[in-house]
Amino acid sequence: MAGEFAALAVLVIALLIAFAVGRYPISPGDVVGVLAAKLTGRPPDVPAAAADVILHVRGPRVLAAVMIGAALAVAGTAFQGLFRNPLVSPDLLGASSGAALGAVLGIYFSLDVFAIQALAFLGGVLAVAAVYAIGSVVRARDPVLVLVLAGVVIGALLGAGVGLVKYLADPYNQLPAMTFWLLGSLAASSPSDLIPLFGPVALGTLILAALRWRINVLSLPDEEARALGLPVLPLRIAVIAAATLVTSASVATAGIIGWVGLVVPHIARTLVGPDFGRLVPAAALLGGGFLLVIDTIARTVSPVEIPLGILTAFVGTPFFIWLLAGVSKTWS
Amino acid sequence: MIVHRRALLTGISATVFARSARAAEVTDDASRIVAVPDKVERIFVAGPPAATLLYTFAPELLLGWTRKPEPAQCEFLGSGACDKPEVGRLTGRGNTTDLETLLKLKPDLILDVGTINNTYVSLANQVQQQAGIPYALLNGRFDACAETYRKLGALTHREAQGEEFARYAERTIATIKSRIDRIPDAQRPRVYYGRGPSGLETGQGGSINVETIEFLGAHNVAGERKGGMATVSLEQVLAWNPEVIITIEPALAPSIKTDAAWAPIKAVQTGRVYLSPGLPFGWVDFPPSVNRLIGLWWLAKVLYPDQFPEDLRPIARDFFQRFYHISPTDTQIDTVLGTHA
Numbered sequence: 274m275a276g277e278f279a280a281l282a283v284l285v286i287a288l289l290i291a292f293a294v295g296r297y298p299i300s301p302g303d304v305v306g307v308l309a310a311k312l313t314g315r316p317p318d319v320p321a322a323a324a325d326v327i328l329h330v331r332g333p334r335v336l337a338a339v340m341i342g343a344a345l346a347v348a349g350t351a352f353q354g355l356f357r358n359p360l361v362s363p364d365l366l367g368a369s370s371g372a373a374l375g376a377v378l379g380i381y382f383s384l385d386v387f388a389i390q391a392l393a394f395l396g397g398v399l400a401v402a403a404v405y406a407i408g409s410v411v412r413a414r415d416p417v418l419v420l421v422l423a424g425v426v427i428g429a430l431l432g433a434g435v436g437l438v439k440y441l442a443d444p445y446n447q448l449p450a451m452t453f454w455l456l457g458s459l460a461a462s463s464p465s466d467l468i469p470l471f472g473p474v475a476l477g478t479l480i481l482a483a484l485r486w487r488i489n490v491l492s493l494p495d496e497e498a499r500a501l502g503l504p505v506l507p508l509r510i511a512v513i514a515a516a517t518l519v520t521s522a523s524v525a526t527a528g529i530i531g532w533v534g535l536v537v538p539h540i541a542r543t544l545v546g547p548d549f550g551r552l553v554p555a556a557a558l559l560g561g562g563f564l565l566v567i568d569t570i571a572r573t574v575s576p577v578e579i580p581l582g583i584l585t586a587f588v589g590t591p592f593f594i595w596l597l598a599g600v601s602k603t604w605s
Numbered sequence: 606m607i608v609h610r611r612a613l614l615t616g617i618s619a620t621v622f623a624r625s626a627r628a629a630e631v632t633d634d635a636s637r638i639v640a641v642p643d644k645v646e647r648i649f650v651a652g653p654p655a656a657t658l659l660y661t662f663a664p665e666l667l668l669g670w671t672r673k674p675e676p677a678q679c680e681f682l683g684s685g686a687c688d689k690p691e692v693g694r695l696t697g698r699g700n701t702t703d704l705e706t707l708l709k710l711k712p713d714l715i716l717d718v719g720t721i722n723n724t725y726v727s728l729a730n731q732v733q734q735q736a737g738i739p740y741a742l743l744n745g746r747f748d749a750c751a752e753t754y755r756k757l758g759a760l761t762h763r764e765a766q767g768e769e770f771a772r773y774a775e776r777t778i779a780t781i782k783s784r785i786d787r788i789p790d791a792q793r794p795r796v797y798y799g800r801g802p803s804g805l806e807t808g809q810g811g812s813i814n815v816e817t818i819e820f821l822g823a824h825n826v827a828g829e830r831k832g833g834m835a836t837v838s839l840e841q842v843l844a845w846n847p848e849v850i851i852t853i854e855p856a857l858a859p860s861i862k863t864d865a866a867w868a869p870i871k872a873v874q875t876g877r878v879y880l881s882p883g884l885p886f887g888w889v890d891f892p893p894s895v896n897r898l899i900g901l902w903w904l905a906k907v908l909y910p911d912q913f914p915e916d917l918r919p920i921a922r923d924f925f926q927r928f929y930h931i932s933p934t935d936t937q938i939d940t941v942l943g944t945h946a
Binding site for chain 2 (some may be wrong): 295297298320323330331380383384389443444445449450458460463464555576577578
């Protein structure tokens with residue numbers, strides 16, 4: 274259990290730090306006061322402005338970071354097992370590209386934030402549905418490979434769509450908004466964001482957590498899994514649907530955040546080993562902690578936000594190279 | 606092909622004429638010597654700031670828009686302005702295919718207004734050489750707008766008209782500046798400029814987006830660091846606690862006023878959250894062109910209400926007549942200013 278405790282410790286420490294620091298000066302004592310008052314239901318004896326910041330701004334953002342980090346890590350873990358490939362991330366089947374197209378369209382038509390997020394979520398879900406439909410129409414010996422290839426080409430097509438919308442957009446007003454959105458940020462997290470985020474993320478994560486023992490078997494070749502009496506196809510659909518749900522909801526709230534779904538499962542694997550039964554909860558804890566650390570850096574080091582996509586890539590790329598160098602040893 | 610060749614010939618003859626002693630030579634804002642043909646009747650604009658500037662000065666010379674104005678904008682542009690075609694953008698990447706479109710339009714001059722740097726200078730030189738059409742680069746900084754009109758007058762052989770526009774701009778700026786100069790530093794408000802769907806995109810110090818706000822001596826809360834547009838966190842905005850919030854997003858002003866998360870901010874509590882007018886072109890931000898001149902009055906009134914008691918409506922009407930070539934009704938003016946009941 275040492276691995277799980279380590280992951281939990283990372284999350285708890287990250288939570289303590291994240292609540293304590295920020296651009297708005299609040300003493301740690303006041304933070305504790307506000308949270309204690311919120312939990313016990315008594316009115317806090319701290320300045321009202323500090324309480325507002327904790328409850329309306331910093332708190333929702335911290336929760337959103339933990340939820341999204343955990344969701345992306347769990348989805349990535351499930352996908353790496355399902356596709357029997359360590360280099361897979363949850364946007365493999367086009368969820369991120371679809372969400373990106375939905376969001377830039379929303380910005381292009383000057384919709385409000387909620388509508389932009391709804392379009393992004395729909396875009397992600399529809400993209401994966403299209404990929405899956407192509408994958409099931411094409412009859413091939415290796416259905417998983419067809420699925421991956423369909424994901425790559427649909428992703429490229431959607432990327433071209435994003436490019437087209439950006440090309441047509443107003444260069445002074447809409448284009449910067451699109452660029453910022455595509456780089457990923459939790460700057461705009463608000464309490465009202467948490468509800469539409471929490472629903473799909475909780476549902477998807479619960480499904481993946483419930484199926485985690487079976488992902489072990491799914492990661493075997495189809496014939497062997499079938500020989501063990503497992504309904505391979507329905508299981509695969511369930512895992513893909515659940516992962517798509519959480520990925521699309523995350524991307525809709527925070528924009529494109531790469532790497533978390535790719536990197537965190539591997540860190541979790543080094544902590545608790547390859548058994549998905551233990552891997553999924555460990556990845557959830559670590560993912561939440563990881564994104565929370567990244568987001569805390571993004572919002573504290575300078576008055577101007579550092580986009581999450583950039584920070585995660587700076588951390589993720591060296592790790593990915595290290596992974597490529599060692600991949601044959603751990604995965605063969 | 607014939608069209609193409611004829612256009613090329615026109616271009617070459619323009620260059621030849623330019624070399625003769627009688628043709629005017631004008632030094633543009635990039636210190637390039639532009640040989641201006643004797644007759645300048647057709648001008649191709651390279652981007653939106655140039656389109657706006659040329660429309661205000663001489664709409665009949667404008668061959669077409671970079672982006673066609675929206676119907677809402679057309680209501681405030683002189684007759685015929687919106688019948689002009691959309692001709693695309695010449696500045697920036699991926700526009701080389703536009704060169705044939707450009708030649709087909711047979712412009713006498715290509716005009717670009719905006720930032721002057723090596724990229725734009727080399728692009729101008731390249732297009733000028735390839736198309737054989739003189740290409741002038743003018744400074745798009747707000748504080749240079751009077752000089753820009755004088756240069757435009759020289760480029761179009763309308764020096765007197767250029768002088769008239771330049772004087773108007775100088776008068777406006779001098780009037781506003783003289784009142785602001787008297788205001789002590791402590792009474793100049795701290796301003797947050799919010800853009801983007803959630804209002805968390807802002808212009809850092811010296812960025813073209815907050816040029817007029819900083820020009821009016823207000824303290825841009827995000828101005829400590831120099832740079833362009835950037836995203837900030839709401840927590841940072843709360844920490845800055847600005848006294849005035851200015852936005853250009855119609856949906857944003859009401860939502861800032863009612864959102865609990867923005868509520869602690871001084872500007873929200875004192876009701877100083879303002880939506881900038883945006884017709885026919887933005888009054889504060891984009892396109893970064895002379896449209897911001899009328900916005901200067903609006904902005905000055907919002908920032909320093911005591912020093913600027915006058916009614917904006919007659920000023921706006923005068924500006925619209927001179928620069929946008931229409932005589933708006935009272936209702937139209939109220940629509941633009943957002944002042945109708």
